[in-house]
Amino acid sequence: MAINLLFVEDESAMHELMTMALLDEGISVTIASNGTEALAQLRGDTEFAFVVTDFSMPGDVSGLQVAAEAAALQPNARVLVVSGLHRSQLPPIPPSVEYLSKPYRLRNLVEFIHKQVG
Numbered sequence: 001m002a003i004n005l006l007f008v009e010d011e012s013a014m015h016e017l018m019t020m021a022l023l024d025e026g027i028s029v030t031i032a033s034n035g036t037e038a039l040a041q042l043r044g045d046t047e048f049a050f051v052v053t054d055f056s057m058p059g060d061v062s063g064l065q066v067a068a069e070a071a072a073l074q075p076n077a078r079v080l081v082v083s084g085l086h087r088s089q090l091p092p093i094p095p096s097v098e099y100l101s102k103p104y105r106l107r108n109l110v111e112f113i114h115k116q117v118g
Contacts, residue, residue, distance in 0.1 A: 035061025
């Protein structure tokens with residue numbers, strides 16, 4: 001079974017690196033460069049097992065809004081918010097949403113994914 005992951009990140013170098021690394025782990029990656037693109041993907045036909053979103057996003061839709069919408073629209077998806085800010089500096093995160101601090105290692109993300117599926 002393929003694992004579909006929506007990766008929401010505005011830094012193109014980061015999504016290129018993560019896409020290559022996650023593909024090597026057998027994880028199918030869909031990229032969204034901002035919150036608006038992420039919401040369009042979440043409202044589409046693809047069912048995501050994981051949604052990983054940066055907290056700080058350009059435009060009108062924040063990563064936290066993406067996380068909340070992901071939890072509502074795709075309740076079977078595991079949602080992870082990443083941020084360079086400490087968790088205590090962020091607004092409240094929905095209870096079903098996990099948090100990972102930046103910078104993080106690819107290994108941390110892969111371990112999180114495999115722990116959830118495995």
